[in-house]
Amino acid sequence: MTTWAPLLRFEGVIAGYGGGDVLKGVNYSMEEGGVTCIVGPNGSGKSTLLKTVSGLLRPRLGQIFFKGEPIVGRSPREILKLGIVQVPQQHSLFREMTVHENVELGAFLVKDRSVVAERMAMVREMFPIVAERAKDKAGSLSGGQQRLVEFARCLMLEPELVVLDEPSMGLDPKTLRIMLDTVKMMNSMGRSILLVEQNARQGLKLSSHGVVLENGQVRLSGTGDEVLNNPDIAALYLGGSVRAKMAASTSEVKENT
Numbered sequence: 441m442t443t444w445a446p447l448l449r450f451e452g453v454i455a456g457y458g459g460g461d462v463l464k465g466v467n468y469s470m471e472e473g474g475v476t477c478i479v480g481p482n483g484s485g486k487s488t489l490l491k492t493v494s495g496l497l498r499p500r501l502g503q504i505f506f507k508g509e510p511i512v513g514r515s516p517r518e519i520l521k522l523g524i525v526q527v528p529q530q531h532s533l534f535r536e537m538t539v540h541e542n543v544e545l546g547a548f549l550v551k552d553r554s555v556v557a558e559r560m561a562m563v564r565e566m567f568p569i570v571a572e573r574a575k576d577k578a579g580s581l582s583g584g585q586q587r588l589v590e591f592a593r594c595l596m597l598e599p600e601l602v603v604l605d606e607p608s609m610g611l612d613p614k615t616l617r618i619m620l621d622t623v624k625m626m627n628s629m630g631r632s633i634l635l636v637e638q639n640a641r642q643g644l645k646l647s648s649h650g651v652v653l654e655n656g657q658v659r660l661s662g663t664g665d666e667v668l669n670n671p672d673i674a675a676l677y678l679g680g681s682v683r684a685k686m687a688a689s690t691s692e693v694k695e696n697t
């Protein structure tokens with residue numbers, strides 16, 4: 441008998457912003473303990489899907505289950521408390537606050553100061569920039585540096601599920617490598633990861649599972665390798681300019697590994 445139970449399950453999720461549905465019935469079960477990568481063309485609804493998980497957008501129809509519990513209609517704060525933390529696609533640090541203050545805010549639901557101090561020490565070690573630039577305003581950091589601080593902040597809650605929307609966006613090859621290693625490390629520390637990645641090949645290689653979202657629906661899913669090697673993925677997703685861009689970025693990554 442199998443004991444497999446999904447960590448996160450989408451059932452017929454339909455959602456949009458008032459001008460028609462963006463998600464048109466998303467069904468998918470995400471396994472606990474893995475890294476799941478969502479790929480798909482611009483505008484296919486990837487960020488919208490992640491927003492329904494974190495409670496920023498309420499689906500019009502359908503349900504989302506986290507460890508069997510329905511979460512549609514819960515506030516973002518309640519969802520955080522359940523152990524789901526999201527790093528959004530757009531930068532989200534408070535620019536006028538210091539790096540240290542921003543990271544500390546990640547633990548705003550944790551009452552025990554000694555626990556906060558312990559986690560702060562951990563993330564300072566994982567992300568040296570948090571210690572090095574502790575007193576600087578977050579807004580004075582480069583985009584890639586801000587990304588790392590956002591990662592540090594999200595770990596302050598010791599989340600069970602980490603949701604990352606295009607974490608590699610705007611990173612130089614070295615920072616990109618740190619980011620990819622960090623995702624693996626977070627995963628090996630027991631966190632399940634759901635990420636959206638524009639660089640399909642890179643994202644799927646890193647992931648245990650892959651999902652292709654197209655026009656608001658799951659078009660393809662399987663293990664990372666299955667999706668990566670599926671002949672349909674080229675037709676579905678890797679159109680001309682994207683293919684060229686991917687070829688370029690793949691060689692770029694190769695050079696830096």
Ligand SMILES: Nc1ncnc2c1ncn2[C@@H]1O[C@H](COP(=O)(O)OP(=O)(O)OP(=O)(O)O)[C@@H](O)[C@H]1O
Nearest residue numbers: 457462480481482483484485486487488489529638
């Ligand atoms: N706040 C919003 N208000 C209205 N429409 C929105 C909003 N956010 C997204 N949309 C629309 O929803 C559709 C899907 O957008 P979404 O951001 O989910 O795509 P995506 O797959 O994440 O794309 P990308 O790869 O460019 O990040 C788009 O047509 C977009 O214009």
Ligand SMILES: [Mg+2]
Nearest residue numbers: 486487488529
């Ligand atoms: Mg997006």
